[in-house]
Amino acid sequence: MNEMTSPIHVTSEIGKLKTVMLHRPGREIENLTPDSMERLLFDDIPYLPIAQEEHDFFAQTLRDQDIEVLYFEKLAAEAIADDDVCKEFLQRMVAESGYVAGATHDALVEYLSSMDRQTMIDKIIEGVRSNEIDIARPDLQLVAENQDWPFLMDPMPNAYFTRDPQAAIGEGISINRMTFPARQRESLITEYIINHHPRFAGQVPVWRSRNHETHIEGGDELVLSDHVLAIGISERTTADAIEDIGRHLFKNSDYDTIVAISIPHNHAMMHLDTVFTMINHDQFTVHPAILDENGHVDNWIVRLGDNGKTTFEHHTDIKEVLKTVLNKSEIDLIPTGNGDPIVAPREQWNDGSNTLTIAPGEVVTYNRNYVSNELLREHGILVHEVRSSELSRGRGGPRCMSCPLVREDI
Ligand SMILES: NC(=[NH2+])NCCC[C@H](N)C(=O)O
Structure with a gap:
């Protein structure tokens, strides 16, 4: 199947985006309180009407580029149209609550x-x-x-970060076991969309289900090419889950290589995509704080060895690794906030590294990260800026707020 016939088709981070899934923030945001926000993974309480305006602006920016925008909440309601399916869904949702x-x-x-x-x-x-x-x-x-x-x-205020409960890889999907209780029920909704919505039902291989003890989240899952993934070993994604999804992908798909990248386990950098994103065939954003003085970071190339077991090779020079796995002679790593010791952490905190690529060399970013945005333009990237005062309070940017379902091949 190709992007014309398959409901899911994502063979890169950068191919022209055709279909994306979003969730418009709703009254769950107004159920945040100072006592609950930390547990619900927020740092402040967004002002909902403005957050919705900003989100509508984001969605319209995508539509203006001929991208089909689907809404998670609408797909979910359609997925449970059947009475028996709805009954079972409610039973499980209330049980998980x-x-x-x-x-x-x-x-x-x-x-x-x-x-x-x-x-x-x-x-x-x-x-x-x-x-x-x-x-x-x-x-x-x-x-x-x-x-x-x-x-x-409990409310699910993180639902507008549709990147995380699932990730499209090739023609299939991983339906994720989330790390914190605050987000675990989100992927139950995904499961019903994939299994019961007529657009997807019976047509989408599930590379890894949410029935697991170890966790993985979409913010850590980057599709570098039609056979290479990068996955963060992070606060949210365990090495065990990476090997597990690898075993399934290596056997059942065209994916044969995972670059597992170790990042700090903290709230500011909860996922790989908060510190590292792919924006062109040979260009990436990177937050300097994940690199040592030589520009290195611990990473492992995971592949399939003999007898169905995974093998892994330790590396530190991420630039060399990217050149090798992507078969490029040069790689341009663009530092968040131009690497300045104040600007870089400030802009990273508000998702300056969290770019959504909508075509090779064309990205959507938050307007507040003006140093990073200017630098991207200097590196030849076409930047569409979106409003960000309220949405950013949940610690996620344009990549976190979007789940690509169909991209053109590169
Ligand atoms: N892909 C991402 N970086 N998502 C960011 C999610 C932010 C959300 N508050 C959480 O902690 O889960």
Whole structure:
């Protein structure tokens, strides 16, 4: 199958983007509080109406480039159109929210079942407050555990970072086991979209499902070419998960090489794509803080050896590794914030390295990172800037906020 017939087709980070999945931030954002935001992986509370304006501007910027924009929440509502599928989905969603059976479980299922499909999905993402439903005979869980917590079902404020719960690779997808409870239910929604939405059902190989103990997130999964991936070993992605997805890809797809890159395990750099992105055939952005004084970073080339086992080779010179695996004579690594000791960390914090490439040498970035943007232009890149005051408070930029589903081959 090729990009014309397959619902998913992503053989690079840079091929002309044709179809992308976004989520428009909704009332889940207004369910953040100072007490919950850290656990919900936010550093501040965005002002929703402006965040939505900014997000609409982002979506329109993509549409203006002839990119088809699909919305996660809409696909989800369509995926559960069938009554039995919807029932099963609700059962699993409420269970993963902490209620396997009992009065609270029953009340939540009944409450959500009374809504039309779109309202139901929006509500699940928004979260359900304790005072929204009357539970006549509370169960032990409600009485003993939920006293001080205002939610029966937690909001999913990170849903607008559609990059992470899944990643399109070739004609297939990885449906990700997320690291933190704050995000784990997002990929349950993905699972229903892939298994039940008519656009995808039965047509998309799943390279790795969310039924795993070790985790991997889309922000760490970079598709460098039609046979090479780069995957971050990070706060969110374990080496075990990388080898696991490698075993499946090496056997069942054209992918034969993974460059596993070790990055610091911290909140500012939670995924590889916050410090390293591909923007052209031979150009990358890189945050200088992941490199040592020689410009090196620990990385391993993972391949398939004899007898179905993976092999790995340790390297440090990432430039040389990229030249080898991509078969290029030169690689241009463009430092975030021009490598300045103040500008680089400041702009990285607001996703100055998190570029979404929409065609070779053409990217979408946040307008606030003006030093990095200027530098990209000096390196010959065409930059579309989008508004970023409120969206950036969730620690994600244009790459995090988008899940490419179809790109042209390069
Ligand atoms: N691909 C990315 N870098 N995504 C950023 C996600 C940010 C989100 N608040 C989280 O911590 O999960």
